Amino acid sequence: MRYSRAEALRYLRAQANDEAAGILVDTVFLKLRNEVQVRHVLQKHSCTVLEDGVLLDCGVKFTSRSLAKHLEGCAEVLLLAATLGSKVDVAIRRLALGSVAEGAAAQAVAACLIEGYCDEVQERVETTLKQRPRFSPGYGDWDLAEQRKLFAILECEKKLGLTLTDGLMMAPSKSVTAVIGLSESVACVWNKCMQCGNTSCPYREGS
Amino acid sequence: MNFRDLLGKELLFFDGAMGTMLQARGLKPGELPELWNFTHADVIKEVHTAYLKAGVNIVKTNTFGANRLKFVGTDIKTADVVAAGVRNAKEACSGFEKTFVALDLGPTGKLLAPYGDLPFEEAVDIYAEIVRAGSAAGADLVLIETMSDTYETKAAILAVKENCDLPVVVTMTFDIDGKLLTGGDVAAAALMVEGLGADAIGFNCGLGPAQMQKLLPQLLSFTSLPVVLNPNAGLPVEREGKTCFDVGPEEFANLMYDLIGEGVSVAGGCCGTTPEHIGAMITKCKGLPAGGSRPCNITAVSSYGKAVVFDKAPVIIGERINPTGKPRLKEALQNEDYDYICRLGLEQINAGSHVLDVNVGMPGIDEAAVISKAVPALQAITDTPLQIDTSNYEAMERALRLYNGKPMLNSVNGKAESLEKVLPLVKKYGAVVVALCLDEGGIPLDIAGRVAVAESIIAKAAEYGIASRNIVVDPLALTISTGGENAKVACEVIAAMGKRGINTVMGVSNISFGLPGRELINSVFFTLAMQAGLSGAIINPQSKAMMDAYYSFLALTGVDDGCKEYVSRYADAPKISATIVNEMGLFDAIVKGLIGESKKAAAVALQSEAPLDVINKYMIPALDFVGAGFEKKTLFLPQLLMSADAAKAAFDVIRDFVGGSGDANGEKVIIATVRGDIHDIGKNIVKVLMENYGYRVIDLGKDVPVETVVTAAKEHGAKIVGLSALMTTTVAAMEETIRALRKEVDCKVVVGGAVLTEEYAQSIGADCYAPSAVSAVNYVNEIFSK
Numbered sequence: 006m007r008y009s010r011a012e013a014l015r016y017l018r019a020q021a022n023d024e025a026a027g028i029l030v031d032t033v034f035l036k037l038r039n040e041v042q043v044r045h046v047l048q049k050h051s052c053t054v055l056e057d058g059v060l061l062d063c064g065v066k067f068t069s070r071s072l073a074k075h076l077e078g079c080a081e082v083l084l085l086a087a088t089l090g091s092k093v094d095v096a097i098r099r100l101a102l103g104s105v106a107e108g109a110a111a112q113a114v115a116a117c118l119i120e121g122y123c124d125e126v127q128e129r130v131e132t133t134l135k136q137r138p139r140f141s142p143g144y145g146d147w148d149l150a151e152q153r154k155l156f157a158i159l160e161c162e163k164k165l166g167l168t169l170t171d172g173l174m175m176a177p178s179k180s181v182t183a184v185i186g187l188s189e190s191v192a193c194v195w196n197k198c199m200q201c202g203n204t205s206c207p208y209r210e211g212s
Numbered sequence: 213m214n215f216r217d218l219l220g221k222e223l224l225f226f227d228g229a230m231g232t233m234l235q236a237r238g239l240k241p242g243e244l245p246e247l248w249n250f251t252h253a254d255v256i257k258e259v260h261t262a263y264l265k266a267g268v269n270i271v272k273t274n275t276f277g278a279n280r281l282k283f284v285g286t287d288i289k290t291a292d293v294v295a296a297g298v299r300n301a302k303e304a305c306s307g308f309e310k311t312f313v314a315l316d317l318g319p320t321g322k323l324l325a326p327y328g329d330l331p332f333e334e335a336v337d338i339y340a341e342i343v344r345a346g347s348a349a350g351a352d353l354v355l356i357e358t359m360s361d362t363y364e365t366k367a368a369i370l371a372v373k374e375n376c377d378l379p380v381v382v383t384m385t386f387d388i389d390g391k392l393l394t395g396g397d398v399a400a401a402a403l404m405v406e407g408l409g410a411d412a413i414g415f416n417c418g419l420g421p422a423q424m425q426k427l428l429p430q431l432l433s434f435t436s437l438p439v440v441l442n443p444n445a446g447l448p449v450e451r452e453g454k455t456c457f458d459v460g461p462e463e464f465a466n467l468m469y470d471l472i473g474e475g476v477s478v479a480g481g482c483c484g485t486t487p488e489h490i491g492a493m494i495t496k497c498k499g500l501p502a503g504g505s506r507p508c509n510i511t512a513v514s515s516y517g518k519a520v521v522f523d524k525a526p527v528i529i530g531e532r533i534n535p536t537g538k539p540r541l542k543e544a545l546q547n548e549d550y551d552y553i554c555r556l557g558l559e560q561i562n563a564g565s566h567v568l569d570v571n572v573g574m575p576g577i578d579e580a581a582v583i584s585k586a587v588p589a590l591q592a593i594t595d596t597p598l599q600i601d602t603s604n605y606e607a608m609e610r611a612l613r614l615y616n617g618k619p620m621l622n623s624v625n626g627k628a629e630s631l632e633k634v635l636p637l638v639k640k641y642g643a644v645v646v647a648l649c650l651d652e653g654g655i656p657l658d659i660a661g662r663v664a665v666a667e668s669i670i671a672k673a674a675e676y677g678i679a680s681r682n683i684v685v686d687p688l689a690l691t692i693s694t695g696g697e698n699a700k701v702a703c704e705v706i707a708a709m710g711k712r713g714i715n716t717v718m719g720v721s722n723i724s725f726g727l728p729g730r731e732l733i734n735s736v737f738f739t740l741a742m743q744a745g746l747s748g749a750i751i752n753p754q755s756k757a758m759m760d761a762y763y764s765f766l767a768l769t770g771v772d773d774g775c776k777e778y779v780s781r782y783a784d785a786p787k788i789s790a791t792i793v794n795e796m797g798l799f800d801a802i803v804k805g806l807i808g809e810s811k812k813a814a815a816v817a818l819q820s821e822a823p824l825d826v827i828n829k830y831m832i833p834a835l836d837f838v839g840a841g842f843e844k845k846t847l848f849l850p851q852l853l854m855s856a857d858a859a860k861a862a863f864d865v866i867r868d869f870v871g872g873s874g875d876a877n878g879e880k881v882i883i884a885t886v887r888g889d890i891h892d893i894g895k896n897i898v899k900v901l902m903e904n905y906g907y908r909v910i911d912l913g914k915d916v917p918v919e920t921v922v923t924a925a926k927e928h929g930a931k932i933v934g935l936s937a938l939m940t941t942t943v944a945a946m947e948e949t950i951r952a953l954r955k956e957v958d959c960k961v962v963v964g965g966a967v968l969t970e971e972y973a974q975s976i977g978a979d980c981y982a983p984s985a986v987s988a989v990n991y992v993n994e995i996f997s998k
Contacts, residue, residue: 017849017850018848018849018850019848019849019850020848023848023850023851025805025850025851025854026848026850026851029850029854040395042387042391042393042395044387044393046455047450048241048454048455049452049454063240063241063242064240065241065242090393090394090395091323091327091393091394091395092394092395092517092595094327095327095395095592095593095594095595097893098592098593099558099593099594101893101896102551102554102555102558102593103555103558104807104853104857105853105856105857105860105896105897105900106805106850106853106854106856106857107857108893108896108897109849109850109853109893109897110850112893143940149939149940149941154242157241157242158241158242162319162321162322163318163319163321163358165393166319166323166360166361166392166393166394168321168322168323168328169322170322170323170328170329170888170890171329171888172329172887172888172889172890172939172941172942172945173939173941174888174889174890174891174938174939174941176323176327176328176329176890177323177327178890178891
């Protein structure tokens with residue numbers, strides 16, 4: 006399991022050199038690590054990038070100009086869904102009940118673990134093509150409701166036990182779905198926050 | 213011929229995959245396969261027929277995902293889809309001998325509350341609709357399959373049992389480590405499924421035959437039911453971004469041959485299997501004997517996550533969630549403060565409880581309503597099994613029904629009314645029940661009398677179909693202050709039941725009622741009872757004397773192999789230091805976020821100052837200092853939260869000092885995460901901060917309907933309502949909540965959440981936008997001019 010103290014501290018909005026916070030996230034990582042049940046499903050599709058979205062070979066179209074821009078030059082995409090499982094949610098609630106600091110640190114550590122897991126899954130993909138950064142429903146102008154399309158294609162409920170609430174939130178909550186463009190070259194250096202309109206987001210990377 | 217007549221008596225064969233077969237015939241990813249029951253009925257029947265020709269006995273209807281959640285926004289009726297699915301299967305079966313149609317129920321596609329947002333009863337209702345349609349259309353049995361969540365499985369089994377008399381087979385999907393997606397293991401799931409009255413149990417999907425072979429022994433040992441295996445054609449392998457199954461028909465048949473020999477009664481296939489796989493298996497295995505049922509003498513309870521077996525080491529049942537003599541818990545129950553109840557649970561788990569007793573009965577509350585919230589609240593934070601402790605039959609049924617796992621129930625006794633009311637519930641919900649040795653004649657004083665009552669309860673339970681392994685006898689400890697023989701009688705009843713192979717459980721501390729130095733008597737009596745063979749003890753696990761007795765007993769009797777547990781517990785026990793070095797003031801302790809120091813400092817301060825002074829002179833200034841630092845960005849979120857925890861710990865010391873209701877007089881603030889939103893970490897941080905400032909926070913929880921917020925605001929006359937929403941999709945619910953509040957209540961509304969901004973907050977009509985927990989508290993302080 007890939008755990009980075011620095012990443013966890015960033016999600017916790019702590020200073021990188023905060024020793025006490027570092028100990029806090031490390032402690033919480035030890036409490037969480039046995040609760041994690043990672044799973045994922047990954048599919049490769051060929052696609053056509055349109056002006057206002059992307060058309061997949063299975064006939065599904067994702068409508069989003071930001072996504073289309075992000076996938077410019079890609080003839081194939083990976084569709085990914087991954088989750089840490091519902092025991093992590095239970096553990097986060099349990100930790101938060103005893104200590105708000107541990108609760109918040111658990112959120113941060115879990116966020117770091119699921120992102121790290123997605124990275125690992127992507128690294129195992131055998132391809133000569135380059136992978137663009139993950140792009141998820143809700144980024145840029147990509148309507149969160151399109152999450153349902155991704156769920157249907159990947160059969161997230163059946164394969165992962167990953168579900169959507171009526172409010173389009175994922176349950177278990179520490180989960181990721183994403184589209185990853187595949188191309189000969191990475192068009193430019195992307196970071197996942199750059200497409201997002203929320204410039205005041207405290208978690209924004211780079212800028 | 214009836215399915216039940218053959219089940220377990222001769223080897224039967226299920227068909228293989230439907231989904232992958234349809235995909236090969238043009239079903240698109242994301243397309244609902246169940247609609248092919250109308251549009252491609254011929255293709256569906258062709259798949260069924262291919263399997264029937266291969267020799268299967270049971271075909272699964274193409275109704276795996278046919279539930280009303282999938283058809284929202286269309287005019288498709290679930291009942292029609294299900295009826296068409298059954299009809300196709302029945303038509304295909306005509307002309308084939310000894311064949312049955314299994315109404316196929318898959319997962320709803322939603323995670324049940326409190327883990328997701330589908331209410332348990334709604335899940336039952338969704339399945340009930342399918343079951344009624346399927347049985348009316350003529351299904352021969354129901355197959356609940358590919359279940360990865362015990363709670364959803366329970367909802368489905370109840371729906372079947374309550375809506376038809378068909379046999380029900382349950383197959384669940386475990387991963388290679390033997391875990392469900394929701395974390396449960398084979399034992400926990402099997403105990404629950406058999407308890408709820410399934411006819412057969414097994415595994416399907418997820419794994420191939422080779423991986424299922426590793427999990428099969430566990431299943432065989434934890435259930436007496438006939439076992440069903442429907443594996444995939446091997447583990448799914450990702451290749452070129454596609455899922456592939458690599459086990460071919462011959463290999464599949466060989467692997468299944470070995471598995472069937474281990475005790476399987478029904479065999480078939482799941483993803484990746486074809487009529488060729490199933491045909492090869494049938495050719496190879498036909499005529500092998502069916503595994504059938506096996507005796508199982510395990511007494512165990514389970515939660516969604518794990519099983520607790522009554523075995524060599526006595527099971528510790530934490531008794532502290534019981535309001536008798538606990539003013540703080542009574543107050544929490546009246547205020548529906550489930551966080552407090554959960555903390556009581558966690559403390560006991562950390563102290564070594566294997567099971568938690570849950571008793572919320574007290575005058576003036578609706579016990580059934582409270583226990584139906586307390587049980588899910590506890591199960592949302594722990595997988596420690598619960599013992600439902602009530603004499604209120606309505607509360608009993610509600611709690612047993614909502615419980616996720618195989619419950620423990622306290623209790624039934626030998627009185628006719630108790631037997632009549634409780635035993636049917638024990639049977640229906642598959643509980644392990646505590647049988648008290650008392651009846652209309654009271655508690656017999658002698659050993660023979662108590663054993664006779666226990667025997668009569670066991671006999672009566674057998675009439676209801678309840679096995680004696682699901683009964684644990686409580687000999688009833690009466691205080692030795694009124695009868696010198698009482699301890700001896702209890703121990704001898706334990707020994708007598710042990711000889712009959714019946715487990716026992718006892719509330720140990722009653723033995724010392726009316727005496728001084730109770731822990732002394734209790735811990736020695738506990739040792740005596742364990743020596744007599746006590747299987748479970750209802751005790752306070754936070755009593756050091758009791759747990760010392762427990763761990764010593766396990767070490768002395770060799771149950772604690774190599775004294776490992778004992779050594780790990782006692783070898784590094786800290787020596788209690790006589791002097792406290794570097795005593796820290798409360799202000800500094802809170803600012804530094806040191807929980808232990810804060811508690812000590814609060815206790816020291818209370819020796820010389822009034823509780824209110826301690827709060828106003830040290831706590832509030834410390835919180836203000838930290839809050840100001842956070843706003844100025846000289847302090848960051850982790851310090852703020854650690855200080856909040858430290859202040860909370862100090863506040864608890866003060867509350868205990870003044871005796872319970874420390875905040876009953878505080879100004880009331882209502883907080884909630886709005887409807888549709890299940891993220892509550894931010895709201896919980898705000899809650900703790902506000903409580904530290906002495907406010908009485910009425911926390912309505914997450915996913916809170918508009919009306920609930922309005923009703924609570926009116927009822928409590930709250931001046932301030934705080935609302936949280938994390939996602940753009942739920943800000944609409946926030947706006948709606950504010951609008952409804954404006955119509956009926958005169959209050960200020962403060963809002964927060966990741967996607968909100970000052971302008972956004974204004975546009976939806978909030979009085980204040982709080983970008984952080986500190987700013988929310990500052991606003992509340994301002995309104996109450998603190």
